[in-house]
Amino acid sequence: MRPVAAVAWAELLRFLRDRSNIFFVFVFPMLLVFVLGSTFGGAGTQGGVRVVGESGALRDALVAQLESQDLSVRMADEDEALEQVSRGRAAAGLILPDGVEEAYARGDRIELEIVPTSGAAGLAMRQQVATAVETLQLDRAALGALTQRGIEAPAAEAALDAARGRVTPSRVTVRDVDDVAQAFSGVGQFEVGATSQLLLFVFLTSLAGSSTLIQARREGVIARSFSAPVRSGQVLLGQTTGRFAIAMFQGLYIMIATTLIFDVDWGDPLLAVLILACFGAVAAGAAMLLGSLVDNEAAASGIGVGLGLVLAGLGGGMAPLEIFSDTLRTVAHITPHAWAYDAFADIQRRGGGMIDILPQLGVLLAMAAVVLAAGTWSLRRSVERSL
Amino acid sequence: MAGDEDQVGDTRGAVDDVLVVDGLSRRFGELRAVDEVSFRIAPGETYGLLGPNGAGKTTTISMVAGLIRADAGTVRVAGQRMSPSHPQPKRHIGLVPQDLAIYPELSARENLVFFGRLQGMGGADLKGRVQEVLELIGLADRAKDKSKNFSGGMKRRLNIGIGLLHEPHLLILDEPTVGVDPQSRNSILESVERLSTAGMAVLYTTHYMEEAERLCDRIGIIDTGRIQAEGTRDELIRLTGGVDQIRLAGTGDLTHAIESLRELPAVEQVDHDGLALRLTVHGAPTAVAEIVTRATGAGMSLADVEITRPDLESVFLQLTGKALRD
Numbered sequence: 001m002r003p004v005a006a007v008a009w010a011e012l013l014r015f016l017r018d019r020s021n022i023f024f025v026f027v028f029p030m031l032l033v034f035v036l037g038s039t040f041g042g043a044g045t046q047g048g049v050r051v052v053g054e055s056g057a058l059r060d061a062l063v064a065q066l067e068s069q070d071l072s073v074r075m076a077d078e079d080e081a082l083e084q085v086s087r088g089r090a091a092a093g094l095i096l097p098d099g100v101e102e103a104y105a106r107g108d109r110i111e112l113e114i115v116p117t118s119g120a121a122g123l124a125m126r127q128q129v130a131t132a133v134e135t136l137q138l139d140r141a142a143l144g145a146l147t148q149r150g151i152e153a154p155a156a157e158a159a160l161d162a163a164r165g166r167v168t169p170s171r172v173t174v175r176d177v178d179d180v181a182q183a184f185s186g187v188g189q190f191e192v193g194a195t196s197q198l199l200l201f202v203f204l205t206s207l208a209g210s211s212t213l214i215q216a217r218r219e220g221v222i223a224r225s226f227s228a229p230v231r232s233g234q235v236l237l238g239q240t241t242g243r244f245a246i247a248m249f250q251g252l253y254i255m256i257a258t259t260l261i262f263d264v265d266w267g268d269p270l271l272a273v274l275i276l277a278c279f280g281a282v283a284a285g286a287a288m289l290l291g292s293l294v295d296n297e298a299a300a301s302g303i304g305v306g307l308g309l310v311l312a313g314l315g316g317g318m319a320p321l322e323i324f325s326d327t328l329r330t331v332a333h334i335t336p337h338a339w340a341y342d343a344f345a346d347i348q349r350r351g352g353g354m355i356d357i358l359p360q361l362g363v364l365l366a367m368a369a370v371v372l373a374a375g376t377w378s379l380r381r382s383v384e385r386s387l
Numbered sequence: 388m389a390g391d392e393d394q395v396g397d398t399r400g401a402v403d404d405v406l407v408v409d410g411l412s413r414r415f416g417e418l419r420a421v422d423e424v425s426f427r428i429a430p431g432e433t434y435g436l437l438g439p440n441g442a443g444k445t446t447t448i449s450m451v452a453g454l455i456r457a458d459a460g461t462v463r464v465a466g467q468r469m470s471p472s473h474p475q476p477k478r479h480i481g482l483v484p485q486d487l488a489i490y491p492e493l494s495a496r497e498n499l500v501f502f503g504r505l506q507g508m509g510g511a512d513l514k515g516r517v518q519e520v521l522e523l524i525g526l527a528d529r530a531k532d533k534s535k536n537f538s539g540g541m542k543r544r545l546n547i548g549i550g551l552l553h554e555p556h557l558l559i560l561d562e563p564t565v566g567v568d569p570q571s572r573n574s575i576l577e578s579v580e581r582l583s584t585a586g587m588a589v590l591y592t593t594h595y596m597e598e599a600e601r602l603c604d605r606i607g608i609i610d611t612g613r614i615q616a617e618g619t620r621d622e623l624i625r626l627t628g629g630v631d632q633i634r635l636a637g638t639g640d641l642t643h644a645i646e647s648l649r650e651l652p653a654v655e656q657v658d659h660d661g662l663a664l665r666l667t668v669h670g671a672p673t674a675v676a677e678i679v680t681r682a683t684g685a686g687m688s689l690a691d692v693e694i695t696r697p698d699l700e701s702v703f704l705q706l707t708g709k710a711l712r713d
């Protein structure tokens with residue numbers, strides 16, 4: 001066991017010694033979590049809507065509708081609303097142009113302006129506001145239909161209210177678009193960003209770190225270790241353990257730091273670490289594969305960063321999977337990132353437990369088994385060739 | 388030569404010798420990189436493999452150290468059979484590879500600790516030994532510096548220190564002075580001499596004949612994968628009929644001097660090239676005093692005395708028809 005631990009420890013130490021890692025491993029992820037949290041954060045019910053416009057029947061009805069969707073609504077003037085939206089303090093601004101109240105009273109066609117923030121939160125809010133407006137219109141149409149049939153307005157409204165208690169027709173049509181918002185309900189400002197960055201950086205750091213493996217091969221350190229009374233399997237296992245330790249280090253650092261700095265809730269810590277471990281094993285295997293197939297360090301770093309970004313982008317490591325189209329979301333699941341993302345979403349937002357994330361863990365472990373076996377085989381081959 | 392001796396010599400060797408290499412061969416495709424190489428190293432002995440680039444030195448060493456498999460032949464270290472699949476005998480060997488095999492991001496101490504753990508060492512034992520080695524290789528005051536910031540000579544010393552850490556029976560050094568400044572080179576040679584005096588067996592490869600002459604008790608001359616000749620320096624030179632030459636430059640009664648010098652048993656032949664006398668001599672360093680006395684006694688006044696001894700370079704040239712260095 002001692003040789004395995006020695007190789008693993010040396011690899012972790014070399015990783016920590018690399019000065020360029022200080023920024024990319026420690027500072028950069030926190031910076032991105034902060035930026036993402038401030039821009040996209042507070043999605044769904046938390047970011048709130050700023051409503052701009054004179055008071056009137058339309059405004060009151062809209063506010064009531066929005067509030068019935070658990071949105072926090074505040075009045076603001078236009079400049080204030082735009083500024084808050086652009087700073088990510090509000091998820092959207094809803095602007096009622098001058099004269100719109102009169103048009104509404106007359107029953108004319110009206111136009112409202114929605115200014116959502118960029119990204120998921122904005123998208124979610126846009127749908128919720130649209131839903132609110134739609135519901136309002138449906139109600140109005142229904143009321144109109146009833147009063148035309150000669151029913152007194154108050155009686156008609158009472159009937160409508162009663163009907164709404166039983167069926168909510170507009171809800172049926174908007175349920176789909178409402179998914180995004182629902183997915184993020186109860187999520188803190190930084191949670192989604194922190195999860196994405198964890199996935200992005202664990203993989204990216206592992207892949208980029210494969211350059212130290214190439215260096216060890218080229219400098220003959222790995223070959224030399226075989227002059228000691230160790231089995232080649234021990235050295236290879238040590239390398240694998242070292243790569244895994246690097247992935248875990250990066251992941252645990254992001255978990256702990258975001259918990260302390262941004263108060264991110266990772267859900268059940270044991271389950272969170274378990275997901276990280278399965279995902280980290282895939283990352284470690286991928287790093288071994290890259291570090292043994294490519295002989296040039298600069299090329300490996302380049303490929304590592306490129307691949308790390310593409311996989312993360314595709315797999316929910318940059319933008320939340322929930323805003324992906326169904327097709328793209330299916331494609332995303334060729335990446336380990338998407339499976340880990342789903343598992344984290346389960347335990348962070350849906351109150352999922354061990355049973356709920358078993359399928360995702362299973363897929364991650366299967367992926368890990370494949371890349372670890374391929375990586376070990378390919379490293380053994382490249383080491384034997386260099387002797 | 389030792390290899391030609393009968394079975395009696397063989398059984399003695401099998402018990403005592405630190406290393407016994409027998410009929411070792413290895414091909415790379417069509418190339419016979421190492422071809423039936425055999426040699427032995429006794430405790431405390433320094434054995435040199437002297438040969439040019441591509442001679443097969445590193446390949447031989449890689450098989451001796453159990454890094455690569457031999458196509459044929461055996462290696463025994465301290466009586467145990469060496470092979471890549473048997474890690475245990477490897478503990479008797481300390482390998483110092485030709486290329487620096489150290490972690491540049493780790494300090495001298497961390498590198499030593501890492502390789503010590505691979506040797507199965509640990510705890511206070513390892514700590515104490517690491518400190519000893521750091522002092523031995525003169526890096527105790529730089530122990531915490533990253534090895535990538537070391538000079539070439541310091542890196543080489545660390546490379547050697549790693550091989551010494553676990554106090555092996557046999558230290559293998561593969562061209563340890565390549566690319567090293569003269570001062571560091573000398574300090575490396577001195578430490579090898581010290582280790583040898585302390586009783587360690589050393590296998591030393593080089594393509595510098597001066598190093599082989601200075602360090603090695605016995606030398607195997609290797610070229611194109613084969614040991615071309617083996618023996619002590621003097622044996623090798625005698626093998627190729629090499630003799631010493633002394634050149635006496637001066638004036639006076641040269642004819643008388645020639646006659647007088649020819650009477651000396653150490654002197655084989657005396658020639659006169661107009662300016663000086665050229666003597667072919669056995670054991671020039673011991674005979675030179677007598678020769679100078681005779682020549683001056685015969686009426687010659689000497690302006691210059693020059694001794695030329697055949698070296699391994701000329702032996703190599705004669706054996707292989709090519710120069711040791713390209």
Ligand SMILES: Nc1ncnc2c1ncn2[C@@H]1O[C@H](COP(=O)(O)OP(=O)(O)OP(=O)(O)O)[C@@H](O)[C@H]1O
Pocket residue numbers: 385386387415418420438439440441442443444445446447485594
């Ligand atoms: N892994 C390998 N694959 C193919 N050929 C090899 C391999 N290793 C060595 N050789 C060839 O075997 C021959 C002996 O090489 P080796 O490295 O043993 O020589 P050397 O005596 O150590 O030379 P140098 O003084 O340059 O280090 C050379 O022709 C070399 O090209």
Ligand SMILES: [Mg+2]
Pocket residue numbers: 444445446485561562
């Ligand atoms: Mg060599």
